Amino acid sequence: xxxxxxxxxxxxxxxxxxxxxxxxxxxxxxxxxxxxxxxxxxxxxxxxxxxxxxxxxxxxxxxxxxxxxxxxxxxxxxxxxxxxxxxxxxxxxxxxxxxxxxxxxxxxxxxxxxxxxxxxxxxxxxxxxxxxxxxxxxxxxxxxxxxxxxxxxxxxxxxxxxxxxxxxxxxxxxxxxxxxxxxxxxxxxxxxxxxxxxxxxxxxxxxxxxxxxxxxxxxxxxxxxxxxxxxxxxxxxxxxxxxxxxxxxxxxxxxxxxxxxxxxxxxxxxxxxxxxxxxxxxxxxxxxxxxxxxxxxxxxxxxx
Numbered sequence: 001x002x003x004x005x006x007x008x009x010x011x012x013x014x015x016x017x018x019x020x021x022x023x024x025x026x027x028x029x030x031x032x033x034x035x036x037x038x039x040x041x042x043x044x045x046x047x048x049x050x051x052x053x054x055x056x057x058x059x060x061x062x063x064x065x066x067x068x069x070x071x072x073x074x075x076x077x078x079x080x081x082x083x084x085x086x087x088x089x090x091x092x093x094x095x096x097x098x099x100x101x102x103x104x105x106x107x108x109x110x111x112x113x114x115x116x117x118x119x120x121x122x123x124x125x126x127x128x129x130x131x132x133x134x135x136x137x138x139x140x141x142x143x144x145x146x147x148x149x150x151x152x153x154x155x156x157x158x159x160x161x162x163x164x165x166x167x168x169x170x171x172x173x174x175x176x177x178x179x180x181x182x183x184x185x186x187x188x189x190x191x192x193x194x195x196x197x198x199x200x201x202x203x204x205x206x207x208x209x210x211x212x213x214x215x216x217x218x219x220x221x222x223x224x225x226x227x228x229x230x231x232x233x234x235x236x237x238x239x240x241x242x243x244x245x246x247x248x249x250x251x252x253x254x255x256x257x258x259x260x261x262x263x264x265x266x267x268x269x270x271x272x273x274x275x276x277x278x279x280x281x282x283x284x285x286x287x288x289x290x291x292x293x294x295x296x297x298x299x300x301x302x303x304x
Contacts, residue, residue, distance in 0.1 A: 023047040037083050054066070058091075116186070127194070131165065176191055
């Protein structure tokens with residue numbers, strides 16, 4: 001037991017002796033001992049009467065805080081109260097006061113909950129009205145908010161401590177999202193692009209580029225050169241977030257990152273990082289068509 005805790009016990013004993021038959025409250029247990037702001041704490045003991053005061057004293061500087069307004073239940077042998085949301089992370093000594101009589105002290109350690117953290121936003125881009133999934137940790141069991149930059153809330157359809165499912169709100173233009181827990185803790189921003197509805201689509205690229213220039217029978221059609229099909233209905237799953245066959249350190253298409261996408265290198269470089277420029281043995285794609293693909297990737301490489 002610490003010197004200060006011993007002092008509290010000694011003071012309580014002195015009060016009992018000095019006051020004769022006056023009922024001095026006595027604390028026995030405190031559950032839990034380590035708490036976060038907003039947590040409910042239960043104290044058991046004897047001679048609490050029907051009402052009184054709950055006081056927490058900061059161990060660091062002896063500042064006392066009367067938290068009686070946070071009491072949810074008071075009985076002669078048990079008191080339940082809530083740790084205020086503005087409490088600092090530190091050690092406190094708890095005592096109760098009943099009719100001017102002060103109890104012994106018990107330790108309370110207030111710890112701050114860890115900040116929420118986003119691991120993956122899937123898909124990494126989308127249009128207003130699209131459903132996205134945000135996976136991470138420490139989101140809390142109570143629902144908070146998913147915010148699109150600057151601070152526009154999404155419509156939440158499902159919330160758990162590790163995953164949020166939400167709908168991209170209408171009229172928002174953003175390149176990042178973050179989580180605000182029910183207790184007001186904020187995660188760092190994570191990338192998410194709200195795509196431009198007028199941006200190039202995969203359907204446009206498929207119709208004007210992939211099908212006539214790439215998905216021929218001898219190339220990326222039935223022949224599947226380079227183990228790649230660019231046939232309509234297959235191109236998205238064959239390209240997006242798929243490692244290049246001869247250069248697995250690069251994705252064929254990395255959403256939001258055209259300069260890191262092997263497809264752009266194969267279409268635009270005279271000497272790509274692996275193999276030959278595409279379309280193989282034919283006139284290169286016009287700059288305008290390559291930029292169309294680049295913009296599609298920059299907008300998140302949506303399956304649209």
